[in-house]
Amino acid sequence: MSRRLWTVAFLSVPLLAYTTIVIVPLVTSFYYSLTDWNGFSAQYHWVGFANFARIASDPLFANAIKNTAIWMAAAIVVPTAAGLALALVLHRGVRGAKLFKSLFYLPICLALAVVGQVWIWIYRPDWGLLDLVLRDIGFSNVAIAWLADSTTALGAIILAWSWQQTGLAMVIFLAGLTAVSRELTEAAEIDGASYGQSLRRVVIPLLSPATVVVVALSILNSLKSFDAVYVMTKGGPFHSSDTLAMFMYDVSFESYYMGYGSAISVVLFLVAMIVITFYFRQVRALEHLHE
Amino acid sequence: MSEGTPPPLPEVTPRRTEPTRRARHSPVARLFLYFFLIVFVCIYIAPVLGVILTAFKSNAEIASDGLWTLPRALRFDNFVEAWVSGHVRIYALNSVLVTIPATAISILFGILTGYVFSKLPFRGSEALFIFVIAGMFFPPQIVLIPLFRFFNVVDLYDTLWPMIIVHSAFGLSICTLIMRNFFTTIPTAMREAAIIDGAHELDILRRIMLPVSLAPLAVLATLQFTWIWNDFLYPIIFTKSDSMRTIMVGLITLKGQYSVAYGVQGAMAVIASIPTLLIFVFFQRYFISGLTLGAVKG
């Protein structure tokens, strides 16, 4: 059977399912962005690009984009670095590595509704754990209401989110490290390379497929991050922790401007598409450089 | 083997090297390592501890003592209530019936498409790849209405099918991403050698690519299982009978308009996290270094 035939055979069922269930509904929902639908009514009217014009002039939208960009920047760095560090340490072999790995994976296993509430209880100003500790070690003036202060709310949520996302990064890096055969690293060390050098020259380049996945996932999860914000602040205080996804939900399901919400989701989608395409292009370029 | 069969493919066996020994580090480095771990563990364990504390306290206790104190008594009331009034048995069964097929199907899909994108590229396959991972570009709330309408029309509303189908379809994105990226680390030379020996693509996939992909497959199995198991949005929208609900729905249902149910929710969160944790522990063995490409036999 020719290679082309195999390609078609392999791709057909998955793509069919995917297109029907993911793409078609997505395009359908994009259609609403051209209407003034309120989400409830059986009737709505065509408004062309009015919703998009509104996006351009809506300060709340600009605010949401700004917050999402911050989140994405943090997401690219924090969980990736932390996950890599954890994976390297645990991969190297420490006593009880299995236990540690399970602990770092545990955040993903816990229901977000409950975890979010616990983080709220960590951030409370009166008996929250963070402020309790801060006061104990003498930093009472920093013991503020983290989730109620518009300068810290977003950061606080990103921290909680990174807490979960790091486990994800770690797991992927652990899998990626299996591709780094021990022979290679040992050979490098025998040749006189220090741990740091063998890390830089051998391990990290070999981890690049895993890194690509981790960073891509961090970017995408940060872009559509909704649940964490919803549970902890619902975008507050005063939209200071509003992300694109939270803003979209707010507009669609709380303010009942479904048409406008759909327009926001179109923009969200396009942003994701642009960022990821750009990202993969860069990766491709770097890969060619290394070959 | 009887004659007439094609010559055997070069068998690639995953060879496990000796168990990872503790690294030969200087004591200072070792100390630093452990210190780093301890710090991380403290940060990590705090919220987990919070969930456990929640599970062992009553609402009244949290109201009066705050969360971060030892429970007055080690009562299992919340757990009992979660099990009984939370219908955990039915819900857990439904969760299993949804999660396992959806995980399996999405991984299967990911293997097929990942293989194509990494080893059988064609003109436009890069664009198609972006198309396939576009499923991760948006929050699922966006497509709830069209999907609901669709499943209603095909009369699958209030069954377990919509959840299985939707998770399988959406899961394609991440499964493709991971499998494609890991397949690219497998040298093309192996595939070309096999083709010269007369193997076709399915053979190559099954006998060469998959056996050395245990690590990413294990990752996907774990992650997909966890995500699908923890999802509550689709069950809310696509089911209406109690007998069709999953365990996460049971958890969020407990909170009412003017009430809180911290204790029972905490207990339920603990119960609900056990399967996903067990899956992770089970698949952990495949994350161990040493599952390298072994010698080519025969």
Added chain:
Amino acid sequence: MKKRGMWTIGMVGLVGALAMLLGACGQGAGKSEVDVVHYFSDTLGKTTVTSIFDAFTKKTGIKVVDNTTGHEDFKTQILVMLAADNPPDAFSYWAGARVQFVVDSGRLQPIDDLYKKDNLDTLLPPAIAAGTVYNGHKYLIPFGYHYAALFYNSKTMQKLGLTQPPKTWNDFLAMCDKIKAAGIAPIAVGSKNRWPAQFWFDYLLLRTAGPEYRAKLMAGQAKYSDPEVANVMKMWKGLWDKGYFVPNANAYDWTDAADQVANGKAAMTLMGTWITGYWNGNKLQPGTDYDFFPFPQIKDGVPNVALGPIDGWVMSKNAKHAASTLKLLSFLLDKGSQAPWAVGQGALAPNKTVDPSIYNSVMKKASEEVGASEAFNFNYDLATTPPMAEGGLTMFAEFMNNPSKSMDYLTETDKVEQSVFKK
């Protein structure tokens, strides 16, 4: 490894068959049944409403299929169902602007005939009955309602010798001064989710500018920059400046504020009667541990209006089981349903024929207060249309964070109002 693919497929098939089997079981005989969705998902509420449904089934033989999920996700769920044209036959909803919104979207079935047939109007006090009419037709069956008042810690107040509820605004201020002097925060507000702060705005506006003006403002016919509203913000800020509020209100949820009162850290909180359900759940005793007094009169001659939400049931347009649904709706208004519901929720029963002895001392007092009021108004986020409510709630939260900029907030909210009501 070769067999793995086969095993996977086999497993999938087997499990799929099982799922299909279960799926078939899920769709039971749907002839005489009613599909409902509601947001009474907490343990007590769910058990109570389920027992009411069971009583209905026993009486009529009609099954009630309860599709309830969490309160938080109710909004998403109901929107998706309505939008995709597969609504439940009946669902719970908040009387006021929200029902108005759904009525205007053409999704609800008027039930004037039901009211006429079963004489349901005779069961409702006029104040509540007013909340069932939209665009001149009946759409709602009221199920339970709540009353917002200043709930306080009885023991704290007793210790301070404050036994008389304040009759005037100055009485109230004096009371707060006394509490503050004793080192206790007079008022707790848990405005993390914004809405708990609305009662302050509502009552201050109602007691100074009166219900007619407020109705105009809710309908977008008055401006937020009007002197009446500016005055409200000034008074509210006055309370803040005097240090009556527990600091960091936005860090706490309403339950946290309730805890602060219960723990003696604060003296009182302006909240709805559902707080009694919460406190009872934490083993506090009505009367001995907590009680309430109504929000004091401020200006003479302004009508005494009670404030609170009404939870009701509505019927979808083109409901699949119309006849059965109507029977259920009527049953839900019956005192046999309303009494256990009120008790189970810490709510008040709209049905006036319900025996008042079901209430504890505090709830009975609340019921009497509402009865004595001249009108019943919905709280802010149920009195004005949802997009406007979003803007207003944000303003209240901003105020609780930093009241000094209150005039700026008013201007902002004006802008929101203009964009919402220009359609």
